Amino acid sequence: MAERSLIFGADEYRGRIRRLQTEMAETGLAALLLTTPADVFYATGFLTRFWESPTRPWFVVVPEAGEPVAVIPAIGAELMARTWIGDIRTWNAPDPADDGVTLLVDVICSLSRSQARIGVPMGSETHLRMPMADFARVAERIVPRSFVDATAEVRRVREIKSEAEIDKLRTVCEIADRAFARVPEFAQAGRALESVFRDFQIALLEEGADWVGYLAGGAGRQGYADVISPASPEPLTTDDVLMLDTGAVRDGYFCDFDRNFAIGPVTDAIRKTQDALWLTTEAALETLRPGMRASDVHAFMTADLLRRGVQPARGRLGHGLGISLTEWPSFSPLDDTVLRQNMVLTLEPSAEVVPGRFLVHEEDIVLRANGPELLSARAPQILPRIGG
Amino acid sequence: MAERSLIFGADEYRGRIRRLQTEMAETGLAALLLTTPADVFYATGFLTRFWESPTRPWFVVVPEAGEPVAVIPAIGAELMARTWIGDIRTWNAPDPADDGVTLLVDVICSLSRSQARIGVPMGSETHLRMPMADFARVAERIVPRSFVDATAEVRRVREIKSEAEIDKLRTVCEIADRAFARVPEFAQAGRALESVFRDFQIALLEEGADWVGYLAGGAGRQGYADVISPASPEPLTTDDVLMLDTGAVRDGYFCDFDRNFAIGPVTDAIRKTQDALWLTTEAALETLRPGMRASDVHAFMTADLLRRGVQPARGRLGHGLGISLTEWPSFSPLDDTVLRQNMVLTLEPSAEVVPGRFLVHEEDIVLRANGPELLSARAPQILPRIGG
Structure with a gap:
């Protein structure tokens, strides 16, 4: 050594x-x-x-x-x-x-x-x-x-991340991609959320994470009430939408994105919100360019969500990422940072499904001259369903 | 939720x-x-x-x-x-x-x-x-x-920890005890240290940790050069003594202790140091009482190690433990804190095996009126040997 x-x-x-x-x-x-x-x-x-x-x-x-x-x-x-x-x-x-x-x-x-x-x-x-x-x-x-x-x-x-840093960030995102793909192996109805959290951390380690710096999540029929909670001992039910959000670490670099899963059939409100969040992310992936301000991205995503008939959550809709789980800037109305090439960022649109219950999407990107390059594998448009 | x-x-x-x-x-x-x-x-x-x-x-x-x-x-x-x-x-x-x-x-x-x-x-x-x-x-x-x-x-x-806190600390120590007992399953010669680190984290999660807040370790023929390093990709060899030191977390409470393993036959210097560290810990377990100063504990352990013919490492020889991996006080010559009943502490004697190479032991205790009560299961006196 x-x-x-x-x-x-x-x-x-x-x-x-x-x-x-x-x-x-x-x-x-x-x-x-x-x-x-x-x-x-x-x-x-x-x-x-x-x-x-x-x-x-x-x-x-x-x-x-x-x-x-x-x-x-x-x-x-x-x-x-x-x-x-x-x-x-x-x-x-x-x-x-x-x-x-x-x-x-x-x-x-x-x-x-x-x-x-x-x-x-x-x-x-x-x-x-x-x-x-x-x-x-x-x-x-x-x-x-x-x-x-x-x-x-x-x-x-x-x-501004170097290409060497971007490679590290891509690697850790790929690790999380592989772990998210394995969530159906252990997130079934009847399993306690805390067991799912443990298994997901194990999957991240098995897929190559050095450690799991962050994990939060939630579950509920109409989304989840908050996005920073540790796991509860309550079992998942076939009514639930499950969200897992991780900051796994490899070589000191973090990913930060979430994925949502339907444990059983979902409500119309969930389906509508899922669709809006996915399409707004898609629109942001097409629209972001160096020179825009962070606040412009917030305004764009907010307007896009509203246009699709859902209510954007209060708070920022994405942020910087790198050697911390979250870094400057924030996609918020209050942040006038000019976006620059090779910033690594998360797109994190979030909307209220019913009062007090939310659905959150998140992708990790590097901003290139001609727009975002995905570091996380794009989430599926249709909420993946785990249960029968 | x-x-x-x-x-x-x-x-x-x-x-x-x-x-x-x-x-x-x-x-x-x-x-x-x-x-x-x-x-x-x-x-x-x-x-x-x-x-x-x-x-x-x-x-x-x-x-x-x-x-x-x-x-x-x-x-x-x-x-x-x-x-x-x-x-x-x-x-x-x-x-x-x-x-x-x-x-x-x-x-x-x-x-x-x-x-x-x-x-x-x-x-x-x-x-x-x-x-x-x-x-x-x-x-x-x-x-x-x-x-x-x-x-x-x-x-x-x-x-000063309440009995409810001490129960939490005992629980997380027991989780680490069970994970340490499984180290022979995955720490064989030829395996990369980083793979051992991953498997140990997985074992901690499987045994009930909510997350693994801290993991360090080292390996070498005559001990390890430092105790805070992340894992290297180098494989373990039959010459190595392996040390793993973890701060696993359950319900917000940390354990903090290490264990050493012989991957193959060990040197006389390792055997002598192992024996001295174990016996000094044993003596500290018999000696600590409320009313002693933290600096007294350092002086006692240092003298005991010297008496057994090994050279104590520079730095503190234990510390407080609880909702952080390390808390006040420090068993160091510089800390005059008076020990009080229901402090939770680590005993962490450390000695130089050969110049620049160390062996470190650590146990977690709660200090009762009549002396320490172990929270970690006492390490074996003889270095456990994994390889044939």
Whole structure:
């Protein structure tokens, strides 16, 4: 296990750092401080499930020129040394008195002149994965340097996927495609939803997922009441429409799409909603182009659903996808992001079947110059029926 | 799926809130702002894997008296309504212009007098799961109220597990026990470590895990170089000692322990280290009592390992466990936490076999008045051998 990181070659990461540095130069950032699993993985290739432990903070500092510096707990030194990162500073964490603060201050100060502005993602869809009190200590000790928001810089780079990333995303979507194809093997009437959830996770692993980062779902005669619930012990019935939505992970890349199944005969309202959602997705697949705004896509899908006589659900109708289950932008009226080529996105139209009950479709795409290329295998137009 | 949260009855959560409010009263906090998956689950029972999406912030405000208020994205309203929480305020997230800020400010201000101190966990092993820029906006708008660190208050309550929680932790440990017992079915020489990882996750699911939140491991002739790596595609050999370490989840509660397996004959150094780690764990199981400090446990285990002629690994030798994979305290020289009855902890002695190669043992316990009660089934004294 002494091999270097196997996810991508160093050139992939060098390109990312170069693009980050281009953004940083435009806004005058002398360095960038990254703390989250996604941002650290993006810059370094450091991939571990150890982020599940909230105990230790991890830092990567990207200077305005040159290679990033990893400032990390000693427990991660061995794994980080297998990535392309050459400069790795460690401390023996957790240290309640100084959990990397001094080391991080030293690195930031050595990489930037004294009046420098240091970027940290502070805006929408970000958080700082370190104790707030420690961040305040770092901020105090780097004065007259100051921390400023770098959400836009990170976002503009991460939003555009390289072909190597798109290959990874296609691979994980294919894994989920194969697992979804096996749902009829284990989702019959009488089986508890929690058993179906377990079997679906097993199918994802068997089909090649490294792990299953996300799974939600629901079931009901007229759709489901929410889309983020864990499984209930209740059995499926022949009345149910079942939805499973997964974010499986392979090589650190997520898929995020769902599939719906009729356990028995479906209602007219379900049939009508299914048809509308499928056709609206079809229309979106024909319509999306670089240059449109995220809010345009929301407006287009909403109008298309209304035209087909169904009521769009409140909330966004799709979003970015990559090394997190969800990324910027959002297909919502509030997001004016201009779509760019090689953004990877989900199309997620959702409509109310009866008051309080919904049907949700979702596909994963990469936006090319001439429109969307599907990463997930297109869902069937007719709701697949499992039961007899 | 209209049932209320099934994890615990409302009394369990009411007890937690009462204990938090007792701590808050002692330090004069008028309210507590919680933002992380663990803290929100702890206060409300709101259990979802949707935290995997970094897009939306979620807030729970615990007032100095009375019940908590959930301030959450509309997408979570249905699920939160199935918990014991009665006061749920929602907004249509994500909203880049105001992602819950105004709603949260209103709730904090309505629940506290104008000079109040509002607690937020800001210290060791915590982070704030919301955009930093939004937190700054909230802080500005609640003036003359101010945010202060509430790590100690939350920690003192969460560290002590109720009997209902201990039952959940025992259940998930038993699930992992059964999955570890099946490792010989799929961990033979010639199999890729990544296939073993997949099969082990499948075994955990089959044995009753809701999901597998964490899995790491390693393999090598003289132990492994690190303990946080994802799987490699390299095949196991008859020379290897294999270690698997899991944080499986059932009803929101984690186990965290590992097991070691000899794929073939082992070296004398492995045998000696195995023996020392097992006996040191045995000695710790006999020695730990409420009233000892976490640093005492580290000192005791270190001395015991040295006495047995092996070199303890750098870093902590165990930690808290519960609704996160790792929780306070740490068995490290730097942690002076006094151990209390009904803390759930891991004993994790680790020693160097040869330079740069380690063997790690781990057991999960609950600390009772008269000493540790095992939650994991005790590992065998002799390294179990899989190969012929």
